[in-house]
Amino acid sequence: MTSPLWAVLPGGIDDPAAPSGGNRYDRTVLSLLPAVHEIAVPGSWPAPGPAARRALHNALGDIPDKSTVLVDGLVGCGVPEILAPHAGRLRLVVLVHLPLSDETGLSPADADDLRARERQTLHLATTVVATSTAAAERVAGLHDLARVEVAPPGVDPAPLATRDPGGRRLLCVAAVTPRKGQDLLVGALEQDLAGLDWECTFAGALVRPVPHADPRLRFAGPLHGEALDEAYGKADLLVLPSRAETYGMVVTEALARGIPVLATQVGGVPEALGTAPGGARPGLLIPPDDRAALAAALRSWLTGDALRDRLRAAATARRETLPSWEDTARTLSAICEGDPR
Missing domain, CATH: 3.40.50.2000 (Glycogen Phosphorylase B;)
Structure with a gap:
């Protein structure tokens, strides 16, 4: 990034008791980007309580006009009404790790509500990002988006595992x-x-x-x-x-x-x-x-x-x-700069 990036993240991003692929992706990539201002908002996302809603509203209000803001979809996709007042003055880049309505265990009514909310959020965004081509196609089709960018995860090098002959x-x-x-x-x-x-x-x-x-x-x-x-x-x-x-x-x-x-x-x-x-x-x-x-x-x-x-x-x-996390960081940086490769 050649200009500062603001990142809105779930409050539990660094909680070792609740690891997730989305949190690991966010933490690893952001650690490789310079000049990142992180805003981790505690709450039961994507359906936060009043305190979390106020915290997100206040945090967005403190970000300077025309800033690029990377919003983790877990935080932003369920609350379009909080993002809407800022969509005209901020450049919102929403990173969708998993469409909210694709989570299992939801009632049909809850899935429909989350899908509608996510659709509103993504249509407020300047740019939408997914982590695979298949996910990008899914998000674009689900929400009638003309384009969804892709920034696949990287992986850290590691030594070869030991092998049991029987593969047990x-x-x-x-x-x-x-x-x-x-x-x-x-x-x-x-x-x-x-x-x-x-x-x-x-x-x-x-x-x-x-x-x-x-x-x-x-x-x-x-x-x-x-x-x-x-x-x-x-x-x-x-x-x-x-x-x-x-x-x-x-x-x-x-x-x-x-x-x-x-x-x-x-x-x-x-x-x-x-x-x-x-x-x-x-x-x-x-x-x-x-x-x-x-x-x-x-x-x-x-x-x-x-x-x-x-x-x-x-x-x-x-x-x-295999791709590296440095590859991911370069791709996401280019997307946030408005120059996807």
């Missing part, structure tokens, strides 16, 4: 919610693959715990820093059975360590998975919400020596082509 150590990194599909993975392992040799660690906040009985299933809660690095370092296969994803940052985090990925073919996940030089895919993609397909893919991995060797080789090659 499975890892799922995601908050435990219906959208992430851990219920499907637990069912596949406990009921369909109980006779095979495996263990599975779930790293993520227990928002909606999944009942389970097999001791080989370990719900570790949110992991970060060295603890998360250790979990990746001991994993043979990342499993991401999500029902919806805009990108799937954990996919590239696994690939950075040469770990193949088994994931659902939703949103930006195929973009994150990508291909190795030569075209080999470093993992397996299955339909969402399909426990039988998940169990079949896991069985193939656990029992197929040739498949494991092929996917491991592709994952090792793919790690050399």
Whole structure:
């Protein structure tokens, strides 16, 4: 950025007890941009109480005219009435990590209300940004937008994970919610693959715990820093059975360590998975919400020596082509400057 950037963020962006891909994206990218004025607004976004609404209103009012303001969609997309008075004097750039109405567990009425509010916010914005091409197309189609820019997440370099010959150590990194599909993975392992040799660690906040009985299933809660690095370092296969994803940052985090990925073919996940030089895919993609397909893919991995060797080789090659966070910061900076590449 050649001019100051203001960033409006959720108050819990740095809370280690509640890690999220959106928070990690915001924190990492903003740390690489110069002259950023951060405004972290506490509240239960996207449906804040009166105190949070006043705090956001006052914070926006203090920003000088004609400033560029990057607004995290979790904060801004549910409160268009607060952004509207400032849309004419500020250059609002709204970063959508996940369309609000795509969150699982919403009633039809709540989903319709959030969708309408998000639409109003995005039509107030000078620029809308998503984190994958698939997400950009989704947001544009959902809200009748002519253009949505894309700034894909980067990934930090990491050492290769150790490998168990049988590929038995499975890892799922995601908050435990219906959208992430851990219920499907637990069912596949406990009921369909109980006779095979495996263990599975779930790293993520227990928002909606999944009942389970097999001791080989370990719900570790949110992991970060060295603890998360250790979990990746001991994993043979990342499993991401999500029902919806805009990108799937954990996919590239696994690939950075040469770990193949088994994931659902939703949103930006195929973009994150990508291909190795030569075209080999470093993992397996299955339909969402399909426990039988998940169990079949896991069985193939656990029992197929040739498949494991092929996917491991592709994952090792793919790690050399992954985007960096510096790439993301340059892209987002250009977008905020009004010069997307």
